[in-house]
Amino acid sequence: MADFEPKIVGILCNWCSYAGADLAGTSRLKYPENIRIIKVPCSGRVNPLFIIKCFQQEGIDGVLVSGCHPGDCHYTTGNYYARRKFALMNKMLDFMGIEKGRVQFSWVSGGEGAKWAKVVEKVVADIKKLGPFTKFK
Amino acid sequence: MVKFTLNGKTVEAEESKTILQVATDAGIKIPTLCYHPAIEPYGGCRLCIVEITKRGRTKVVVSCIYLAEEGIEVKTDTEKIIRSRQTILKLLLARCPESKKLKEIAEQLGVASTHFRISDQSKEKRKNCILCGxxxxxxxxxxxxxxxxxxxxxxxxxxxxxxxxxxxxxxxxxxxxxxxxxxxxxxxxxCEEEIKIIPSEYNMGLEARGANYVPFPQAVPKTPAIDKKYCLYYQSDGERCGACEKVCPRGAVKYGQEDKIVEEKIGTIIVATGYDQYDPIAYEEYGYGKYKDVITGLHYERIVNAAGPTGGHIVRPSDHKEPKKVVWIQCVGSRDEAKGISYCSRFCCMYTAKQAILLKDHCPESDAYVFYMDIRAPGKDYEEFVKKAQEFYGVKYIRGRVSRIYEKNGLLVVKGADTLAGIQLEIEADLVVLASAAVAQGDAIEFAQKLHIPYNADNFYTELHPKLGPCETVTGGVFLAGSCQFPKDIPDSVAMASGASSKAMTILAHDELEIEPVIAKVNEEICSGCLTCKDICAYSAIAGKEIKNRKTGELINVVAEVNSSLCHGCGACTATCRSGSIDLDGFTNEQLFDEIAIL
Missing domain, CATH: 3.30.70.20 (Alpha-Beta Plaits)
Structure with missing residues (x-):
């Protein structure tokens, strides 16, 4: 368990979190390499099915969805819809038996490279504690 | 309207106007002391006398109260009038021999001295008062x-x-x-109470301004504005003052006007909202706000400006005396992660060198000291400029920080370290100028949210790409220029503004608008026409489309339809569609599922 390295999917909005992750890279910040990033135009684009799909996938242990700060959405309201959707989804995940902490949400702006690194560190640490995800597989 | 002759010329005027007003409008100068356009004329000083001829009879009248009349003949500069004015002025001079204004008029009228007995003014409270009322x-x-x-x-x-x-x-x-x-x-x-002035924001509070004022000399449009917070007319609900309305010859002042919101349709936006100066009050050791002679670079800039409150004479704010020793402290707030901001404000090194040179130009006897951390002069001829300040002008650059400033015998004692010489210094300065950091505007975030443009941790607006898109933002049609993006000096700001305006004009110059191909599309065959997507779309790009039987014209179904020029491609509709009939080109469900599948 000690050397368990989780595989985490990061679904990031193009304008804020993806730019933030990019900034973390160009600023040469170090953060765990456990995360694989999928770019979407907006956190509002994220269909809850994408998250379920991730857990069906062999070897994926967690999901992080990240968008613009509330009020800062490039598309005005996309992250508000995302927030509402995920508030409901949290309950469903609970019902499905996916532990709290496996799916996480964050707001990271394009200027917050350092925050992105911190968020990833936290998510990786949380999922390391939960261990590998085996339920659907 | 009445017609009469004024100095031989026929003029036309409204009956309600006085001869003085008509003459002033016609460009004829009549000396007067007690006339003010906002106050009813009174004829107190008698200086404005003119000669009129009415029905063959000539008499001397006071022009500020004499109304224009049909057919009269007015002469403003006959010998008799000039002699009378000289006598009146001599009488006034006998009362107030010291008055500057009277001496000025005396010179204009050719009065050298008064032969009347000069009154003893030593006991008078208001020495120059001519009792005009x-x-x-x-x-x-x-x-x-x-x-x-x-x-x-x-x-x-x-x-x-x-x-x-x-x-x-x-x-x-x-x-x-x-x-x-x-x-x-x-x-x-x-007044029983202490009279408070309205500090001029533009002149950094070094001068007072009126409640009706032009905000700054380059204001566009260059028209005065009334500050309702201070205007006595508004403060007293129209009971008091109202002088500006009476004085304005164009009748442009209308108190009934309300602030209004103007809506315009525009094609592109260039954001050039600039920066703000860091308030050095946080650095208590420098005594800013406590000592009057500790000022910021912006204050100094106003003092040294020829159009500024001191007319370009470098004087200390406390006693208006020329300073003998001036100390500049650089990096106040800049490059200080603990207390201020982490970045370098970029232009302070250069303006400090300029300000020190200006001091040496204006007051060659004075001494200039600059405390610095590093000299950052990266630009064409910048290094040479700083060298010139050091070597040609003899500005003393001291590498080190200042630990404390305190007042002693009316001077400011600056305690600092010279880290190159490894010694402690004490300079008794008259004036201390803080090169305070440049920070983002206070409402930068609020404004960015209105325009949907991103900003960084220091609230400066983020460009599209640090190298390839320095003037653009992620929002199409919104461009950046100047220090709202990051502190910039004048050449950089001008270059960026040129870039931004060219980019903005390029969009407007084309008949067709190029957009990203990331656009939502509807699969009409499975769309149920619930139109949930229509409500969720932030751009009103989705509407219902009726599908009819081609032969009979009978309505078969209503489906969603995407207006591709309005769609921005956010994909909120795709995540909302229950039947999965709306998808986003470039980020289709299939593509995203496949991306997940290969992980």
Missing amino acids: LCVRVCNEVMKVGAIGFVNRGFKKFIGTPYDSESDACIGCGACQIVCPTSSVDPQEV
């Missing part, structure tokens, strides 16, 4: 206060308050001081 009338009639009036009669007459004590009726408006032709009124002598 303008201040009394403005206080009574315009400001509706009536705090001052004439006291006594004859030789003992003077202007003052009841019992000549400080008045509790005085509102401290200062109108008496403004209208006084000989600058002999000091409202603070009259």
Whole structure:
């Protein structure tokens, strides 16, 4: 368990979190390499099915969805819809038996490279504690 | 309208106008002391006398109260008139021999001295007062206060308050001081309370401004604005003042006007909102805000400006004396992660060098010291400029920080370290200038949210790409110029503004607009027409489309339809569609599922 390295999917909005992750890279910040990033135009684009799909996938242990700060959405309201959707989804995940902490949400702006690194560190640490995800597989 | 001749020329005027007004409009100068356009004329000083000929009879009248009349002949500069004016002025001079204004008019009228007995003014409270009563009338009639009036009669007459004590009726408006032709009124002598000035924001509070003022000399449009917070007309619900309306010859002042929101359809936006100066009050050791002679670079900039409050003379704010030793402290707030901001404000090194050079130019006897951390002069001829300040002008650059500033015998003792020499220094300076950091505008975030443009951790607006898109933002049609993106000096700001405006014009110059191909599309065959997507779309790009039987015209179904020029491609509709019939080109469900599948 000690050397368990989780595989985490990061679904990031193009304008804020993806730019933030990019900034973390160009600023040469170090953060765990456990995360694989999928770019979407907006956190509002994220269909809850994408998250379920991730857990069906062999070897994926967690999901992080990240968008613009509330009020800062490039598309005005996309992250508000995302927030509402995920508030409901949290309950469903609970019902499905996916532990709290496996799916996480964050707001990271394009200027917050350092925050992105911190968020990833936290998510990786949380999922390391939960261990590998085996339920659907 | 009436017609009459004025100095031989026929003029036409409204009947309600006085000869003085008509003459002024015609460009003929008539000397006067007691006339003010906001106050009813009164004929107090008699300087404005003119000669009129009416039905063959000539007489001398006071032009500020004599109304224009049909057929009269007016002469403003006959020998008789000039002689009479000279006598009047000599009488006034006998009363107030010291008055600057009277001496000025005396010179214009060719009066060298007065042969009347010069009155003993040593006991007079207001030495230059000519008793024209303008201040009394403005206080009574315009400001509706009536705090001052004439006291006594004859030789003992003077202007003052009841019992000549400080008045509790005085509102401290200062109108008496403004209208006084000989600058002999000091409202603070009259008012019980301390009179507060309105500090001029543009001149960094070094000067007072009126409630009706042009915000700054380059203002566009260059028209005065009324500051309702201070305007006595608005503060008294129209009871007091209203002078600007009476004075304006164009009738442009209308108190009934309300602020209004103007809606315009525009194609592109260039954001050039600039920066703000860091308030160095946080650095208590420098004593900014505590000592009057510790100022920021912006204050100094106003002092040294020829159009500024001191007319370009470098003087200390406390006693208006020329400074002998001036100390600049660089990096106040900049490059200080613990207390200020982490970045370098970029232009302070250069303006400090310029300001020190200007001091040496204006006051060659003075000494200039600059405390610096590093000199950052990256630009064409910048390094040479700093070298010039050091070597040619002899500005003393000291590498080190200042630990404390305190006042001693009216001087500011600057304690600092010279880290190159490894010694402690104490400089007794007259003036200390802080090169305060450049920070983002206070409302930068609020404004960015309105425009949907991103900003960084220091609230400066983020460009599209640090190298390839420095003027653009992620929002199409919104461009950046100047220090709202990051502190910039003038050449950089001008270059960026040129880039941004060219980019903005390029969009407008084309007939067709190029957009990203990331657009939502509807699979009409499975769309149920619930139109949930229509409600969720932030751009109103989705509408219902009726599908009809081609032969009979019978309505078969209603489906969603995407207007591709309005769609921005956010994909909110795709995540909402229950039947999965709406998808986003470039980020289709299939593509995203496949991306997940290969992980």
